[in-house]
Amino acid sequence: xxxxxxxxGPLIEEPLIFEQATPGRCGVDWEKPAAxxxxxxxxxxxxxxxxxxxxEPTVIRHYTRLSQKNVGxxxxxxxxxxxxxxxNPRLNEKTARLPGLSQAHPFQPVSTVQGxxxxxxxxxxxxxxxxxxxxxxxxxxxxxxxxxxGLMAIRAAIEARGEGDKRLKVLVPESAHGTNPAxxxxxxxxxxxxxxxxxxxxxxxxxxAKLGPDVAAVMVTNPNTCGLFEDEVLEISxxxxxxxxxxxxxxANYNAIVGRVRIADLGVxxxxxxxxxxxxxxxxxxxxxxxxxxLSEALAPFAPVPYVVHxxxxxxxxxxxxxxxxxxxxxxxxxxxxxxxxxxxxxxMMALGADGLRQCAEDAVxxxxxxxxxxxxxxxPSFEGPCMxxxxxxxxFLKDTGVTTLDFAKALIDEGFHPMTMYFxxxxxxxxxxxxxxxxxxxxxxxxVASVKGLARQAKEGNSADAFKAAPIYAPRRRLDETAxxxxxxxxxxxxxxx
Amino acid sequence: MSKTYFTSEHEWIxxxxxxxxxxxxxxxxxxxxxxxxxxxxxxxKKVAKGGDAAVVESVKAASDxxxxxxxxxxxxxxxxxDQPALVNESPEDGAxxxxxxxxxxxxxxxxxxxxxxxxxxxxxS
Numbered sequence: 035x036x037x038x039x040x041x042x043g044p045l046i047e048e049p050l051i052f053e054q055a056t057p058g059r060c061g062v063d064w065e066k067p068a069a070x071x072x073x074x075x076x077x078x079x080x081x082x083x084x085x086x087x088x089x090e091p092t093v094i095r096h097y098t099r100l101s102q103k104n105v106g107x108x109x110x111x112x113x114x115x116x117x118x119x120x121x122n123p124r125l126n127e128k129t130a131r132l133p134g135l136s137q138a139h140p141f142q143p144v145s146t147v148q149g150x151x152x153x154x155x156x157x158x159x160x161x162x163x164x165x166x167x168x169x170x171x172x173x174x175x176x177x178x179x180x181x182x183x184g185l186m187a188i189r190a191a192i193e194a195r196g197e198g199d200k201r202l203k204v205l206v207p208e209s210a211h212g213t214n215p216a217x218x219x220x221x222x223x224x225x226x227x228x229x230x231x232x233x234x235x236x237x238x239x240x241x242x243a244k245l246g247p248d249v250a251a252v253m254v255t256n257p258n259t260c261g262l263f264e265d266e267v268l269e270i271s272x273x274x275x276x277x278x279x280x281x282x283x284x285x286a287n288y289n290a291i292v293g294r295v296r297i298a299d300l301g302v303x304x305x306x307x308x309x310x311x312x313x314x315x316x317x318x319x320x321x322x323x324x325x326x327x328x329l330s331e332a333l334a335p336f337a338p339v340p341y342v343v344h345x346x347x348x349x350x351x352x353x354x355x356x357x358x359x360x361x362x363x364x365x366x367x368x369x370x371x372x373x374x375x376x377x378x379x380x381x382x383m384m385a386l387g388a389d390g391l392r393q394c395a396e397d398a399v400x401x402x403x404x405x406x407x408x409x410x411x412x413x414x415p416s417f418e419g420p421c422m423x424x425x426x427x428x429x430x431f432l433k434d435t436g437v438t439t440l441d442f443a444k445a446l447i448d449e450g451f452h453p454m455t456m457y458f459x460x461x462x463x464x465x466x467x468x469x470x471x472x473x474x475x476x477x478x479x480x481x482x483v484a485s486v487k488g489l490a491r492q493a494k495e496g497n498s499a500d501a502f503k504a505a506p507i508y509a510p511r512r513r514l515d516e517t518a519x520x521x522x523x524x525x526x527x528x529x530x531x532x533x
Numbered sequence: 534m535s536k537t538y539f540t541s542e543h544e545w546i547x548x549x550x551x552x553x554x555x556x557x558x559x560x561x562x563x564x565x566x567x568x569x570x571x572x573x574x575x576x577x578k579k580v581a582k583g584g585d586a587a588v589v590e591s592v593k594a595a596s597d598x599x600x601x602x603x604x605x606x607x608x609x610x611x612x613x614x615d616q617p618a619l620v621n622e623s624p625e626d627g628a629x630x631x632x633x634x635x636x637x638x639x640x641x642x643x644x645x646x647x648x649x650x651x652x653x654x655x656x657x658s
Contacts, residue, residue: 212595457593463564516592520569521617 055086115455115467118311126378140369151349166298169334173371180306180325181217187336190363201250234260234417245277255284259459261424271301290423293392303330313379324375335360397472416462429464436499439464447506449485539650556629565591568620573609608632
């Protein structure tokens with residue numbers, strides 16, 4: 035049954051703002067400007083600028099309603115595996131909004147931004163202490179940018195050894211994030227994948243067989259994308275180093291081991307840290323990321339510019355390769371990285387302290403194992419034993435039900451949860467990857483478990499496939515046509531009447 | 534006279550003389566779901582057995598298509614670039630990906646025939 039307006043109560047059917055325009059309407063009462071002579075030399079714009087004619091209350095309602103349709107960590111439980119959608123403490127935001135930090139400009143004289151530089155230095159200091167690594171490049175603006183940074187440093191190190199034309203290959207496990215092979219390829223390496231063993235970890239024998247004088251680096255995510263700790267990591271790093279290659283660790287899942295594992299002890303040469311995941315800054319449309327990359331003694335000289343140094347005259351930035359004592363691999367970004375993210379990350383570190391960060395990792399792992407334990411009899415876990423910060427299931431429990439992983443995820447929307455990650459990692463069939471993070475209470479997890487178990491039982495009882503295919507029923511939109519959206523995307527509003 | 538071989542990565546190759554036509558199997562398209570994007574190798578590109586040759590992307594995942602044999606690409610099926618849906622409609626027929634001139638026909642020896650591939654797929658699920 036539908037209403038005359040198409041609305042369901044206050045859940046407004048919201049047209050695009052352009053579709054709400056009324057020609058001639060205006061939000062403000064401008065004086066007609068007096069005649070004046072411009073200085074544009076005949077380059078004055080003559081056509082319309084294309085903004086909708088609209089009054090202020092309509093604008094306010096439009097954007098407020100859109101914000102109400104947003105599903106995020108501030109509204110629902112958001113167990114999106116691999117993405118670490120943990121709660122972003124408001125203290126971080128309060129700190130980042132301090133005028134001295136929010137209004138600092140990168141072109142200001144260094145003497146006027148000593149505090150900002152000290153903050154960057156402090157953030158770098160704690161990342162080095164936590165990982166045990168001697169150096170960190172703060173400028174990468176995202177996780178994949180950090181991978182790029184680490185691989186550029188590795189390439190520079192290999193070229194400095196005179197092996198630039200020999201070591202042209204990077205090995206990546208088949209369960210890796212897609213960014214790993216992409217970063218390696220964009221740095222000029224060819225990529226070969228390493229299979230997983232039946233325990234969901236890197237197949238050490240297969241890795242060793244591929245190692246040789248043509249390999250520049252091996253990239254391993256630890257814990258990996260199946261939510262499992264690579265328990266042979268010490269053998270892996272030894273084999274990599276024995277072959278003369280460098281060991282890159284994808285730190286996307288560092289949130290599971292921060293404060294528990296010193297990255298340097300694993301023999302890692304480079305690892306990016308997603309500040310927006312481990313250190314709780316907003317991401318996924320909510321803000322930019324940041325991917326500071328810690329480097330080993332061997333790679334430290336090749337860290338990119340700029341970086342902060344301090345001496346008896348205070349803090350300053352080393353901006354150019356010729357001012358550097360090392361051999362920087364280049365510059366990755368305008369200015370010095372995502373400063374606002376560094377502010378939030380340092381705020382998080384300071385608020386929690388070393389013991390608090392360690393407890394975050396422990397609670398993240400505990401919560402994921404709680405989900406695994408509660409759901410393992412109703413769903414089908416992909417691997418034996420406990421998990422780290424995320425629990426991986428596959429779709430064997432849906433076999434012969436007519437319900438797919440996608441249908442199951444859509445039904446969870448009606449239950450009021452953001453679905454888990456689906457169909458990733460690719461190494462298991464119809465993957466359901468759940469990452470509850472440390473910020474969720476047992477009460478929230480229990481509600482989620484009740485819904486997941488209930489849906490699994492409905493699916494298995496049979497005759498429910500049609501109901502699953504109809505989901506979601508209670509969302510602003512029902513099942514979106516993902517195929518049409520990908521094949522024929524409409525990315526820009528066009529005035530139909532004008533065409 | 535042509536003969537069709539299959540790989541454990543779910544490609545097929547139909548060989549006539551020293552030219553093989555490569556595509557992905559019906560099982561592969563079913564597992565991928567609706568295909569939304571295809572990237573093909575340029576004619577003249579050298580491909581290695583087991584090396585990346587093409588990309589196929591569905592609503593679920595992006596996957597590499599590996600060349601079952603080594604050789605040189607001598608043709609590419611642009612129709613599936615324009616209409617990726619063809620890969621779902623006729624994966625083992627009209628929606629071939631590329632043609633490769635084999636540099637070493639003995640590489641075919643390690644591949645599966647239809648019966649062996651069907652048994653392989655049945656054993657996987």
